[in-house]
Amino acid sequence: QKTLKKIINAAADFSRLIQNGFDLSAQSILLSGIKIKETKLDGGKIRTICKMGGKNVTSKVAKDPIWDHAMEFRLLTSKVLERIGPLWRAALVLSLVQSLVTLKDDFEYTIEGDVFEESQDEIRQGLIQQYDTFAVALQKIGLIGIWDRKPIMDGREVKKVLPKIPKGPIFREIMDEQDSWMTVNPGGSKDALILHLQKVFSSFM
Numbered sequence: 001q002k003t004l005k006k007i008i009n010a011a012a013d014f015s016r017l018i019q020n021g022f023d024l025s026a027q028s029i030l031l032s033g034i035k036i037k038e039t040k041l042d043g044g045k046i047r048t049i050c051k052m053g054g055k056n057v058t059s060k061v062a063k064d065p066i067w068d069h070a071m072e073f074r075l076l077t078s079k080v081l082e083r084i085g086p087l088w089r090a091a092l093v094l095s096l097v098q099s100l101v102t103l104k105d106d107f108e109y110t111i112e113g114d115v116f117e118e119s120q121d122e123i124r125q126g127l128i129q130q131y132d133t134f135a136v137a138l139q140k141i142g143l144i145g146i147w148d149r150k151p152i153m154d155g156r157e158v159k160k161v162l163p164k165i166p167k168g169p170i171f172r173e174i175m176d177e178q179d180s181w182m183t184v185n186p187g188g189s190k191d192a193l194i195l196h197l198q199k200v201f202s203s204f205m
Helices: 002-019 022-031 065-107 113-140 155-161 170-184 190-200
Strands: 035-040 046-052 055-057
Touching: 002 022, 002 065, 002 113, 022 065, 022 113, 065 113, 065 170, 155 170, 155 190, 170 190
Parallel strands: none
Antiparallel strands: 035 046, 046 055
16 A cells, blocks of 8 residues: 555656656657766776767766756656655656546547547647657656665765764754765766865855
8 A cells, every 4th residue: 555655656756757858858858868877887886987979078077958958857767756756657657647537637628520530649649759759768867766876975974074963863964965966976086076065055164
């Protein structure tokens, strides 16, 4: 029952993202050739390769509106994937099914006969294509498996670079900030992360 609730909640999250136009963001990612791939090297290190338009890019220099928008998409969808984990496909399919049911209800009394059947079929196919594009974009930007990602710095290391962190929920906020930074700066270095955290939480230095 707990698993089912997670799937239902994630499906609702996916539906909101698509209704708010992030299916167009997914399409932009595919058309722009944006890809993020992580490869495990010997010794446990991870090598991240980012591409846009067939060329290698780094999150430092890729100050491009298309790239920035793709990273916004990556951040928002990563939050859903981190919560649902490997059940993300089930949640996305449920979201699609719910959208198809809503579509049928919306059209039930608006058009009659052959014209109705043709129009509904075209819109249904378009909706399925939207979801296909969305799913492919999640894979292209390296989000599948993000729920297993380890932070660059653990709690002990964070306390070293921000020695004045008070006890309480703020520590969770800092770790969440690290997670978000890692998502929009794929392959970013530890030094760059430290500078970011010290800038955002300067009062704890």
